Amino acid sequence: MFRLAVKSVKHNPKRLVLTAVAVALGVALASATFTLTNALSGGFHQLFDEIYAGTDVIVEPAPTETEDDGDQFAAPDAVFTHADLAAVQAVDGVENAVGTIQVMGSVLPKDFEPTGDLMAAGGAPSQLFNWAGDPKLDQATLVEGSGPEADGQIVLDLDGAPRLGYEIGDMVSIATDTGVTELELVGLVRFGETNSLQGATLGYMTEADAATLAGSEDYQTISVVTADGVDKDQVASAISEVIPEGTRAITGEAKAAEQAEQLDDILQYVDIFAIAFALIALFVGSYIIVNTFRIIVTQRTREFGLLRAIGVSGRQLRTMILLEALVIAVVASTVGILLGYLGALGLSALVEALSGNIFGTVTLPWDALLWGYSLGALVTLVAALMPAIHASTISPMEALRESATESKKPLRMRNIVGGALTLLGVLAIVVGLYMDVAKPYVFVGAGAMVLVIGVTLLAAQVLVPLAYGLKAFLTRVFRVDGKLAANNIRREPRRSANTAAALMIGVMLLALVSTFTESLKSVVTDQFATSEADFFVLSTQGAIPPGAIDLLGSEDGVDFVTSTGVDQATYDGLGYSVASIDPATADLAYDYPNDPDFDGMDGGVFIDPVIQELGVEVGDQVALEGAEGSATLTVTGLYEREGDANFWVDEATGAELFGDYDILQAMVVLDDGVDPAAAEEQLTSALAEDFPLVVLSSPDQLAQFANQFIDLLLGVISAMLGAALIIAVLGVANTLLLSVTERTREIGLLRAVGVRRRSVRRMIRIESLVMAIFGTILGMILGVGLGVALVKALAEFGFTSVAIPWAWLGIYMVLAIIAGVVAAMSPARRAAKLDILQAIAFDG
């Protein structure tokens, strides 16, 4: 059987090429992502290994459960005093121990001019430390000039300095919380062996300078070099005895592994994300596979009948077709995996050229092979199953029939199943969106899948009357070509529906995402429009320095500045976010969804829907525990939007819980009658000297920026869906190619009775357009419908209005028409080229 399957694939590979391409594209998507995340992981593993290479033991604050470990570059709080360092140095087996001060700051490019442009002021973070002078502990080797031996000096890494425009002898500007400091560049260092810093800038200064800039003489970590021959783990546990509570000693190796593991956890989400999109692409691809195998089974009905006649059992026939599918799956997956690998190589080379080497060696990881082959094989086999079962029921008598056409089964069964699935899908989505179920996304996801299949089945029924209806129209416009095209669509409603459905899914997802993002944009725009604030204050690097807030508040023309800090506190054993605001001014600057106004807070706390659902009510007492202290507060009001912060307290309570908490956002309200444009210039230049990284942005600008970001998101998702859409268009071409082959005799006959080549081509093109437009319209209806349902379900998160992305829908329609024409090109050419005599003599 296997030989027969291989023979048959080899005998007529053309009809399987597009099917294989569809599978390969989906697999390539997964393979490329796996390769990239693997390389990225490798790069970071290498980085972490190098960071901790010279350090035998690290003494650092112990990680807490609620701590947000997303930011690998943030400096931890300084907790080790000089006395702690001395205690560590005194531990047996410690050869050398050095305290590290990391400065929260940013090396500004040479001649930096603050522009207020959020994008331009960003960039890779800076890592600034005190210089130990020991290459093992610094993990950096001096390659040029000298180390920072005297106060007022700095060294930078050999890539960072030229990138920012500095040469040895220049004064380097460093922006911190408290202002801009200038240090003289005296040398260049190389980090580890290859200076692979993932784009960050590295700098070292004297301990005194570092302490001044950091605002504390305490150390964040202590790096320990152990004496030769001692057990590092033992030294680590000995050190644990002498360090303050809440801190720990861990070997460098363990620390590197821990960090790498955290990063791998994040990368795993990227992989899952990619698998999701690969699955979408392959799901679309599966429609093509179903169609291809259906058509092939139809075309080979006589061949299968013959095999049955000479003693092949139905089961063997089924196995044979599934084997054929497997052969295609293996070939296509191999191509896809290689394609993905090459794509990843290209992409990493591109990234390296643009922004430095952040990838380790790009190799093809096992996951890529594993997922590639299993996704490819699974989808192909599942899709080929129905046609294979159909083939196994072919009776031997079919071999003796004259022509091979799909039997004219009525669509009733299909409609019943389709209707049931559609209902089921809608039901699951409604349950997921509106009922309180544990995992709503599972319901919505599964529901959407079932709905799509249901609609695909029903679409065959819709197509029949549509084709009848179009027939009159097409006949009037295109005469015979139009009539024949309409007939063909009606003749194979299943096939046409499946083909259109592949496109439908792609368009549906696009329409869904664009409905969602369009609504998000309108919500964001609305929110900023209702704001009373004249400017939003943002920092491009970390928190907003309190000095900047004070400075803005003291400027002429400024009525007041209100700021918001967000921190984590423990309530009832779990971590929650707490926003600290000024109740007197917050409501004047921004239209918060609170009840009553914040000035009714009265030293108490407002709670958001999440906390309300825990059963907490106005008048109750809640006990919050922050990093610096705890407070028991009376609930005095409600905050009615989910997702901003769980608890809202005033500044005094915030200070009590968190000490000097970080300010993440601030708003400036100007005096009446002050011209905002003039004020912006005045305030920006006031900030420029000491706080160059703090930017002002009007609500309009911010809305625009947010909208740009949302558009970017839409762009990324659309690009990821691109593979699915390409596959869908291939699907249209594939179906047409196969049906041209199937209709070879008929087309020959048409040509024989005088139909011109041009007409044949047009007939195919009309068929293609009808399927493409039909699929696109269905997809839009479904996508917008699901998008609206989703937005409504997210009302709690502040989605107050639904916006339909008309402009995008128009663009999708134009693209669909183009796709229809493109997909018809090759089949139309093939049909028109057919030699009349050969076509008539053509056998199966």
Add this chain to the structure above:
Amino acid sequence: MTTTVTLAASMRGGTKDYGTGDAAVRALDGIDVDIAAAEFTAIMGPSGSGKSTLLHTLAGLDCLTAGDSWIGEQQISSLSEDKITQVRRDKIGFVFQAFNLIPSLSAKENITLPLDISGRDVDPAWFDEIIGILGLADRLTHLPAELSGGQQQRVAVARALVARPELIFADEPSGNLDSRSGAELLGFMRRAVKEFGQTIAMVTHDPSAASYSDRVLFLADGRIVDEMREPTADRVLDRMKQMGH
């Protein structure tokens, strides 16, 4: 006749209806027929008389509406689809009028297909003998599309013979061939019966084709109306004329 003939296939009260209601057609109308082993039986009759239907139901390709049929000792009208397939695989060979070969397999692969399917080995001597007689030796690696109609039919006959089935059914095997190739083919089939004791049942329209057989059955309106032993082309033609053919 004194010796009891071994029966290769038989049918009792075979009835076959197609369609229902107004469109109902009775293709076989209570037929009793015996196909003797090691004999060349021809089935003749006007178009639409039920010849193909008789062949198909005898071979288990199609099932009877009523009545029973046997292949050898095995009653097949009561067997499951899977069992019938197995009987076909092990005991029966086919030659159709057209479309006999799998397009993706070479001539040789088509010939050995029944053996490959049932996992039996090819007997090289027998294979070579058949190929030699049928003159296919230099065409074995060709695909069906690269063979002439006559060559394709000969490949089909070779395929039917190579597995040494108990019984070969052929439906107008020479229908598509010119008279010389047709004669060669029929001559070979006759040799297979005479020299190797092969049993063959063949449907044909052509009186001269029928003359290669040992016995001719005449069908009309789904019934067997006559039988002729040791036929010649002329006698068959006469009989056909009587039937209004």
